[in-house]
Amino acid sequence: MGNMPDAADTDGLTVGQVSKRLGVTVRALHHWDEVGLARPSLRTAAGYRLYTAGDLERLHRVVVYRELGLGLDRIRDVLEDPAADVPGALRAQRAQVDERIDRLQRLGAGLDRMIDAQEHGLLLTTEQQAAVFGPQWNPDWPARARQLYGGTTQWTQYAERSASRGPEEWRAVAEAVACLERALGDAMDAGVEPGSPEANRLVERHREVFASYFPLTRRMQVCLGRMYEADPGFAAHYDGIRAGLAAWFRRIVDADARAHGIDPDTASWR
Structure with missing residues (x-):
């Protein structure tokens, strides 16, 4: 002054x-x-x-x-x-200042969470991760994902979603994924053919569930299908649900992509 x-x-x-x-x-x-x-x-x-x-x-x-x-x-x-009423005017102003301070503190906490999510991906303790995702979960996976994808748009989108989630929100995501995987296994057992309406609905459902992490285009989904089949870790996971599920999932994704004018053999991550 x-x-x-x-x-x-x-x-x-x-x-x-x-x-x-x-x-x-x-x-x-x-x-x-x-x-x-x-x-x-x-x-x-x-x-x-x-x-x-x-x-x-x-x-x-x-x-x-x-x-x-x-x-x-x-x-x-x-x-x-x-x-x-000068004291009254000052008290009213003090109340407004307190509200702004509270709002800024909440903003600061939100920024801290967003920074943490960008740097680490998953804002859960090791114990919370095991409780949410099950004993097969490896707490090193988020750090590995950050190393592989940290500079991508999809990692940023994933972090933006992660910043607003606690254990209960992640539990709902995990349950949706598990439910989808059971449905995929049941459909394969039932002889659902790639390109059929039921198979295409499952492909669409997979994109919707995956949007919990980041938006997934059909071309990107084709790339995931390839990875699920080729990567030993992913293949073991899906084949652990049903033998041959990783390869079957890739086939239904490829068939859906062709129906939408996409060549699975040349599709790229975009």
Whole structure:
């Protein structure tokens, strides 16, 4: 806040001099003059504003209350209305400040979670991960995924979703994935043919469930189908549900892609 003016040397100060003394802009001084909040008492013959000691005392009070966050109309009331409830106005302003502080603290916490999610992917302790995803879960997987995909758009999208999830939200995702995998195994056992309406519905359901991690295009889904079959870890997982499930899943994905004009042999991650 600006220092109180010395009455001995403040009569007839220009706008520029007042601006430097009080640390406010010339534009603000002009505006306060125009709205009648703090007008200079003097003018030069050429019409330039000149401020007296009394003017600076009023301006100092304006600056004090402005820095406390009061609006110009409320400041006018405080300065001009003898009956104005100044403590009440300040308490109301303090309440608004407290609300902003609380909002900023929540924003800060949200930013911390987003940063953590971008850097680590999964915001669960090792114990929470085991409880949510089961004993077969490897807590090193999120770090490995970060190493492989950390610079991609999909990792960013995954982190944005992860930042808002706790154990219960992740449990719902895990249950949806498990339910889908059981449905895939049952469909294969039932002899569902690639390209059939039922197979295509399962392919669509897979994209919908996978959207819990990030949006999945058909071309990207084809790439996943290849990986599920070729990668030993993924193949073991799916074939552990049903023998041959990884290869069958790739076939139903490829058939659905062809039906939508996509060549599975040349599809790329986009």
